[in-house]
Amino acid sequence: MxxxxxxxxxxxxxxxxxxxxxxxxxxxxxxxxxxxxxxxxxxxxxxxxxxxxxxxxxxNPHLINFYTAIASGEITATVVKNYLTQEGATLLAKGEDHYYFIRDRFNAEHSPLDFLFVNRAGFNGMIRFNRKGGFNVPFCKKPQRFAQAYVTKITNQVAWVSKTIQLKEFIFKCxxxxxxxxxxxxxxxxxxxxxxxxxxxxxxxxxxxxxxxxxxxxxxxxxxxxxxxxxxxxxxxxxxxxxxxxxxxxxxxxxxxxxxxxxxxxxxxxxxxxxxxxxxxxxxxxxxxxxxxxxxxxxxxxxxx
Structure with missing residues (x-):
């Protein structure tokens, strides 16, 4: 099987x-x-x-915060779709400047949605932080990163994780x-x-x-x-x-x-x-x-x- x-x-x-x-x-x-x-x-x-x-x-508190937000219902597939569609359009229009704007915002405010954005638009899908705890992965050089098909792919991944968590007894701890x-x-x-x-x-x-x-x-x-x-x-x-x-x-x-x-x-x-x-x-x-x-x-x- x-x-x-x-x-x-x-x-x-x-x-x-x-x-x-x-x-x-x-x-x-x-x-x-x-x-x-x-x-x-x-x-x-x-x-x-x-x-x-x-x-x-x-x-890594950002990993825990992201999945805790899914478990609580703060982050849903619909929320992710709307967020990535909006920020992806801005990325396409402004290029890498918008990536670094989101990266700076994430390092200041630690939004789990911004964490998802920099993770999927950063170089080689890396997760890397400097000694001060700042996310420092450079841009992947693809302004068209969040095309509709890619947003749908990520949205489906969030929906799958959300369903799995809802059906099981999962606890997240930092x-x-x-x-x-x-x-x-x-x-x-x-x-x-x-x-x-x-x-x-x-x-x-x-x-x-x-x-x-x-x-x-x-x-x-x-x-x-x-x-x-x-x-x-x-x-x-x-x-x-x-x-x-x-x-x-x-x-x-x-x-x-x-x-x-x-x-x-x-x-x-x-x-x-x-x-x-x-x-x-x-x-x-x-x-x-x-x-x-x-x-x-x-x-x-x-x-x-």
């Missing part, structure tokens, strides 16, 4: 949309707890997995991963998609060796089940933290290509990894997603078993 994957209205580098079937395939069939994401990002995984209950967290993991119970599943050290580090408030080790410590002491997304290796180098931290857990790998990102070297295929503290049963390993299952200690010279 083919899983239909939808794309959320917010874009970002490292989005997991194409990896959702793979992640979905290893979730235990008997899972009935709360799906917890300390790094919800765009929400692509949670909205597609669509568990009955979810706690979706991030330290907090760091330590607090999120601490609140999880043994019956829950924690799905972590932190920034990839050595690849994507443009996180809202940074990500470094200390953060990676703190996350490892928190997950190692968690008594429930967790799934961690990270990268394993590419043609040029290995992710050293696989061996340093995660090698005693179960590691699944597959090739993946990221199209987003400001640096050309970050657009090459990589071997994506899912790290889990539970064994995926044979019935849950789908050949359609070409999942490759192994323990790190059995990996030799990058042979993928």
């Amino acid at each position: 083919t899983m239909i994957i939808n794309v959320p209205p917010i874009k970002s580098q490292g989005i997991k949309t194409k990896l959702v079937p793979w992640i979905q395939s290893i979730i235990p069939k008997n899972f009935n707890g709360t799906w917890i994401e300390p790094f919800m990002g765009t929400g692509a995984v949670a909205f597609n997995v669509a568990p009955s209950r979810a706690v979706l967290c991030d330290t 907090q760091d991963f330590n607090a999120t993991i601490q609140d999880a119970s043994v019956h829950d599943i924690i799905y972590c998609d932190p920034p990839y050290l050595g690849r994507y580090v443009d996180y809202y408030n940074g990500w470094d060796d200390v953060c990676e080790r703190q996350l490892f410590s928190k997950l190692s002491n968690y008594n429930g089940q967790f799934i961690l997304s990270t990268w394993h290796h590419n043609d040029y180098r290995d992710n050293e933290y696989i061996k340093l931290l995660w090698s005693n857990y179960h590691i699944l790998t597959r090739e993946h290509f990221y199209h987003l990102g400001g640096k050309e070297e970050n657009r090459n295929p990589i071997i994506e990894a899912l790290v889990t503290n539970f064994m995926a049963t044979a019935s849950r390993r789908s050949s359609a997603t070409q999942i490759q299952y192994h323990l790190f200690n059995s990996l030799v010279n990058h042979d993928v078993l």
Whole structure:
């Protein structure tokens, strides 16, 4: 059975949309707890997995504010259509000056609709902030960005997310991963998609060796089940933290290509990894997603078993 994957209205580098079937395939069939994401990002995984209950967290308040506004009904598909149609027409008439006007307004007032605008009209769909918390992604150089077909596409994405939230019990929180993991119970599943050290580090408030080790410590002491997304290796180098931290857990790998990102070297295929503290049963390993299952200690010279 083919899983239909939808794309959320917010874009970002490292989005997991194409990896959702793979992640979905290893979730235990008997899972009935709360799906917890300390790094919800765009929400692509949670909205597609669509568990009955979810706690979706991030330290980026603009992501949380946007989806909270959808959950409350402040932002609807109709609101988005009208807003993007109006601002898109002004963008077409005034060009990049209007993009930077909206960007400045967003940095001053933090409107979730303005966040959507700069996210979809910014360069390469990046989410990046300076040290003062200001959104600083440049214009995509496409004044015709919000043509009718594109507005309709985004409107449909908002409608899908809104419907998913209405049918489920989703809670959004702006907090760091330590607090999120601490609140999880043994019956829950924690799905972590932190920034990839050595690849994507443009996180809202940074990500470094200390953060990676703190996350490892928190997950190692968690008594429930967790799934961690990270990268394993590419043609040029290995992710050293696989061996340093995660090698005693179960590691699944597959090739993946990221199209987003400001640096050309970050657009090459990589071997994506899912790290889990539970064994995926044979019935849950789908050949359609070409999942490759192994323990790190059995990996030799990058042979993928």
